[in-house]
Amino acid sequence: MMSLIDLMNTRYACKKYDPSKKVSDQDIAYLMESIRLAPTSFGLQAFKVLVIGNDALKKQLRPVSWNQSIIEDASHLFVFCHYTGYTEETLQKYAELRASAQGKKPEDVLPYIQYIRNTISKYSAEQFNFWAAKQTYIALGNVLLAAAERGLDATPVEGFDKVEYDTLLNLRDKGLASAVVAVVGYRTKDEYNQFNKKVRKSKEDLFEFL
Numbered sequence: 001m002m003s004l005i006d007l008m009n010t011r012y013a014c015k016k017y018d019p020s021k022k023v024s025d026q027d028i029a030y031l032m033e034s035i036r037l038a039p040t041s042f043g044l045q046a047f048k049v050l051v052i053g054n055d056a057l058k059k060q061l062r063p064v065s066w067n068q069s070i071i072e073d074a075s076h077l078f079v080f081c082h083y084t085g086y087t088e089e090t091l092q093k094y095a096e097l098r099a100s101a102q103g104k105k106p107e108d109v110l111p112y113i114q115y116i117r118n119t120i121s122k123y124s125a126e127q128f129n130f131w132a133a134k135q136t137y138i139a140l141g142n143v144l145l146a147a148a149e150r151g152l153d154a155t156p157v158e159g160f161d162k163v164e165y166d167t168l169l170n171l172r173d174k175g176l177a178s179a180v181v182a183v184v185g186y187r188t189k190d191e192y193n194q195f196n197k198k199v200r201k202s203k204e205d206l207f208e209f210l
């Protein structure tokens with residue numbers, strides 16, 4: 001089995017997908033699980049991920065994704081959407097989930113829920129959105145590695161118009177906003193980026209021991 005570092009070295013941002021190759025349902029389920037298990041602030045998972053394998057919808061999204069062909073040709077898109085606010089109902093649901101997952105009584109988790117409420121209730125709308133959007137990037141990292149482990153190609157994508165995505169995917173009505181996208185599928189034989197060497201700063205540049 002490949003080490004995590006080996007996987008990190010083999011994965012790369014694929015720039016050309018074979019539109020005839022579809023990722024299996026089992027692999028999609030595995031990728032979903034890697035997202036579900038991502039750590040999030042307070043464990044709140046203040047996001048939802050749209051899994052899009054529908055060709056017509058991918059075609060519609062391409063022009064508002066800097067016209068990148070990967071959006072149309074990749075097998076599936078994972079559109080990470082963060083919530084744009086929270087309600088007491090959100091916190092209540094989380095309290096129930098937490099209590100049942102940990103075999104506790106609902107009142108046992110209330111101090112923790114109060115701690116969360118105290119913190120996030122102070123956020124402005126802008127701060128909440130920034131905070132929630134950041135969480136999605138951790139899940140994005142997970143899915144990129146999980147894809148590599150399954151022998152799939154993937155590309156993280158920020159090159160899209162968020163306002164257009166929010167409209168086309170009807171996100172505002174659901175209290176959501178698009179943050180980032182991961183596309184997954186299979187490269188074409190002639191895909192050029194697979195032949196490029198990785199470009200990374202040296203350890204000396206990137207780290208500082210204090």
Ligand SMILES: Cc1cc2nc3c(=O)[nH]c(=O)nc-3n(C[C@H](O)[C@H](O)[C@H](O)COP(=O)(O)O)c2cc1C
Nearest residue numbers: 011012013014015068155156157158159160180198
């Ligand atoms: C948040 C984020 C957004 C990105 N957006 C795009 C994109 O819109 N289109 C694209 O082709 N590559 C995109 N990339 C890929 C990067 O260019 C690529 O990851 C980087 O050059 C490092 O190369 P590697 O992933 O091949 O190791 C994005 C990467 C990240 C992390």
